[in-house]
Amino acid sequence: MMDPHDDVELSDLEDDAFIPDRTTGNLKGKSPNRFLRWIPTRMRTFLENMSRIRLVILTVIVFILLLVFISYWNGRLKDVSIPEQSIALSKELAKNLSHTAIPGYVLTYAPLVFLDIGEEFYPSDMAAHVSNTHPTIDFTPVKDAPEGLTLDNLNDLNDLGGDKIYLTSTTLLTKLPNYLHGQKPDKKTLQTENAVSCVIAVANKDGGILDAFYIYFYTFNDGPTALGHKVGNHLGDWEHNMIRFKNGEPQAIWYSQHEYGEAFTYDAVNKIGKRPIGFSAKGSHANYAVSGAHDLHELDEEIPAHIAFDHTSQGLLWDPTLSAYYYSYSDDKFSPATDKTPVNYLYFEGQWGDQQYLDSVVGQEEFHGFHKWNSGPQGPIFKHLDRKSVCLPRDGGCIIKESL
Template sequence: MSRLFYRWCSSDRSRAQLVILILIVFILGLVFVSFWNERYILVSIPKHSSKLSAELAKNFSNTDIPEYVLTYAPLVFLDKGDLFYPSDLATHVSKAHPELNHTIIKDAPKHLTLDNLNSLNGVGGDKVHLTSTENLIKLPNYLKGEAPNKKTLQTGNAISCVIALANKADGILDAFYMYFYTFNEGPTALGHRVGNHLGDWEHNMVRFKNGEPQAVWYSQHEYGQAFTYKAVHKIGRRPVSFSARGSHANYASSGSHDLHELNDAVPAHIAFDQTSQGLIWDPTLSAYYYLYSSTDNNFTPAIEGTPVNYLYFEGNWGDEEYPDDAEGQENFHNFHKWTSGPQGPMFKHLDRKDVCWPREGECIIKTAL
């Protein structure tokens, strides 16, 4: 048998046939992989979750929240290896106390809530840091948040999203879907963990024109990317966002993302965000809804009784960056293991003219992934 195969391959014609056969198999393999990846991404939404979405739309039918804001709301894939899930806003605040320059603020309310958080503006403004009452470097249990239910896709016991709508000129409405995680676990750089912090606000923004989705913004740390609505992966009509392991930066595709591409200050090929198709989360099912006015930076709750004062808090949602000599702190080429927490939704440029963050310079809306 082997001698016959050798004789067949020895002729020019037979060798050409073999090359063609290999090419055909290779192309078919690529087609199969492409088909499988698309099939993998375009999963169906569980019936229980669809029922909750229908009930939600019905509840908002007599409010100022347009139905299309729910119809085209992003769905989030959490990374398979992420240990820190979306978190309850009220729980986060209750587990913290305010500090100014690493010193407890004595004149602050004894118990912080979403309703009194803005009172801290008068005792320190944007210098105030919500500081974990428990030792943060020991990673207390409350940092883990709540994993979405596999049947409902909901963080049932955690209000972990803020949805704010900003109406603009020429029929444009920007819908901001802001995701909250109590803990940001930073990526590793050559074996060193960098960028851990308490409190983590990330977001997608979908720009609508006359009720039709035009583009999707994906926040990635202090940067981000914009794509046309047609370009991004979807489940039904809903855009897909991939949340990076630990850092929760949002990407339009799964895989490994070099942070150097976002920030030149990060050397190439040493620090990456990892995304994958883990648990699916529907942030709309456990969210507070608001209308936002850029004229006076005012948030109006869509439903009476929704807390609002916390949105005006000017301070930071986590501990202040630890000094180099503090317990647990590490300095790796001026990148610290423990950094300061971020400011909240009011500081996400809701009044932006373009789809991109203003700091991005020219706004490039990509037409392909």
């Protein structure tokens, strides 16, 4: 009797394994393209490689489109509404300022600020900041300084050292004392309750121009990280928006970003109702018109590209107008809009934070010429409130962007 396996060939096994069942038409496995069997080997290899290349190209295209979508999604202003309690406070504020030198439109078009979702150092009470410091020059306490610093006597330091004076933390900054964290805005009112954290000053100029400065105070600047190294921490942090009005209509808005910033037309920026939106960078509090990652190289060419970024996102919403002091400004003089508003602190010529720590101080670090702990900045009177253009004075002129 013939063995049933004697005449079985390899080709028959391949047909049984990979060719669809001839009776049912069902697929039993992968079927090679019979047409390719008649093509020379080199040509067949070329066509197969082309197929793989097309797959790689398609994958790259999908990846790029995904990045574009993520960028768009992160940058878009997600739907948000102002809580009723905050609206009520804004109406009361407008009523209280209605008979002052502050025009109503300065509030109508005032910026709203989104803090970063990961923010830990919030807008801060200016008086509380001053009370946690003492004046020094070259790390030595200033003689004959007032025993307790307040917003009312801060300018007395001008006669004792002026711009050489640093408001030095009474607790070493490297220990990150609790007062550095400021005041978290209330979700229902959008204000920093019991913390006056903003200076709003209006400056009338020729040709129907009025510049409204919205100057934000944070008691601590938590600097960015560059290749794993923290740089640019300092006590005291002043940032600002400025809106230029002409005959009561908003024309352009300035966003301060560290030593400089950028300007946009009013129509170009995101808004909630009529109010422009600013995004405060995590820790550094630089103001941006959009959320996302912002390469600091674009602001300062001395910073290498792609190593240090400001990060902004749509976190807590803050209305700075609800916890602010109001002034008119002219000829280097601030005039309070209402009674019992302190003013002397605005003339302080010194720095609102510690002097840059020496390299010998425990916790100080140096990274390619940049230090972890820097000197504090000067105050609002040094923000060029008398500027002629929307931008801060700088070589290259003022570019007002018409789109984000």
